[in-house]
Amino acid sequence: MKLLEERILKDGIALNENVLKVDSFLNHQVDVNLMDKIGDEFYSLFKNKNIDKVITIEASGIAPAYATAIKLNVPLVILKKNQSNILNSNLYTTVVHSFTKNIDYNITCSQKFLLPNENILFIDDFLANGEAVLGAYRLCKMANCNLVGVGIVIEKSFQPGRKKLENLKLNIHSLARIEKLSKGEIIFK
Amino acid sequence: MKLLEERILKDGIALNENVLKVDSFLNHQVDVNLMDKIGDEFYSLFKNKNIDKVITIEASGIAPAYATAIKLNVPLVILKKNQSNILNSNLYTTVVHSFTKNIDYNITCSQKFLLPNENILFIDDFLANGEAVLGAYRLCKMANCNLVGVGIVIEKSFQPGRKKLENLKLNIHSLARIEKLSKGEIIFK
Numbered sequence: 001m002k003l004l005e006e007r008i009l010k011d012g013i014a015l016n017e018n019v020l021k022v023d024s025f026l027n028h029q030v031d032v033n034l035m036d037k038i039g040d041e042f043y044s045l046f047k048n049k050n051i052d053k054v055i056t057i058e059a060s061g062i063a064p065a066y067a068t069a070i071k072l073n074v075p076l077v078i079l080k081k082n083q084s085n086i087l088n089s090n091l092y093t094t095v096v097h098s099f100t101k102n103i104d105y106n107i108t109c110s111q112k113f114l115l116p117n118e119n120i121l122f123i124d125d126f127l128a129n130g131e132a133v134l135g136a137y138r139l140c141k142m143a144n145c146n147l148v149g150v151g152i153v154i155e156k157s158f159q160p161g162r163k164k165l166e167n168l169k170l171n172i173h174s175l176a177r178i179e180k181l182s183k184g185e186i187i188f189k
Numbered sequence: 190m191k192l193l194e195e196r197i198l199k200d201g202i203a204l205n206e207n208v209l210k211v212d213s214f215l216n217h218q219v220d221v222n223l224m225d226k227i228g229d230e231f232y233s234l235f236k237n238k239n240i241d242k243v244i245t246i247e248a249s250g251i252a253p254a255y256a257t258a259i260k261l262n263v264p265l266v267i268l269k270k271n272q273s274n275i276l277n278s279n280l281y282t283t284v285v286h287s288f289t290k291n292i293d294y295n296i297t298c299s300q301k302f303l304l305p306n307e308n309i310l311f312i313d314d315f316l317a318n319g320e321a322v323l324g325a326y327r328l329c330k331m332a333n334c335n336l337v338g339v340g341i342v343i344e345k346s347f348q349p350g351r352k353k354l355e356n357l358k359l360n361i362h363s364l365a366r367i368e369k370l371s372k373g374e375i376i377f378k
Contacts, residue, residue: 023299024301024302027267028266028267028269028298028299028302029264029265029266029267029299029301029302030255030258030264030265030266030267031264032255032258032259032262032263032264032265033259033262035255035259036259058247058248058249059247059248059251059267060247060267062248062251062252062255063251063255063265063267066219066221066224066251066252066255066256067255069219069221070221070222070224070225073221073222074221075218075219075220075221076218076219076221076252077217077218077219078216078217078218078219078248078249078252080217109217110212110217110218112213112218113213113217113218
């Protein structure tokens, strides 16, 4: 997505080989017009997939997921993140490892909101190690629904996430794919 | 807001005298069409206030705040929540007490995203004890910007939040005001 790549080059900050700061327009301050166009783009990419619901994980996935759900005119389901281990028979739960923070956390979803045979589109702001998407994939499996698409705003293609998702034959679309980062330099794939 | 009150009566669940579950349409599963109309309503209420930015606190305020920011055509700033005590000279930070979870947490905002003299609209899903709004108010004070409006989707009017905000002469609009909850019963003000 050209507009997004241009914005990343203009306002994104490559802190080092792994970290790209996009907090001025994507995940701390949000440019809602850019986000609306991101919703349009995901709509175009997934409109023929008979999507029943968009899902994301709180918190920074919510804005792009909302922008997409409203274009597709389907409900948005926000998977909850927590570190507690409350067992609750009404929840689907799976453990996700965050490489960034080096912690494990649970993502949970009420069983009411993921129904058998539904076609699910997962949206997130970043794809790096892919652990969040894999967690969402496991929750969909538990609920017997179909993860028919994965929409990512920014993919760090040099990290192992995409490979893991391709191994599961997931249908992934990333709006910007970054091949290489270094301090002050951003190179797209 | 009639449509919201009707939806609360239809799908909200009063668990006890304090807890109203609205997770099927507001904060776990999100009805994006309802949320879009909530954005329209806040737009109507605050469009003459020369709003420069909408702010909210992650995570469940993001959807209504995004829906409002896009109608007002202004940036959305998402205040971050964390329990760590990292001192960072580039952040505004304040401690907020959660009565629900009985914990203190920090809310933070990069100093880049709250600028002197900006007119700020704070949006959140619930108003109960008002501690989150007061935290946002303190961050605005630190940044020398003006909290010119507070938009709340559901106010639990029997809890002390509104009173605290009125004491500060804040301009509050709640789309649904609940006077009383008891198991299975919801009474609007």
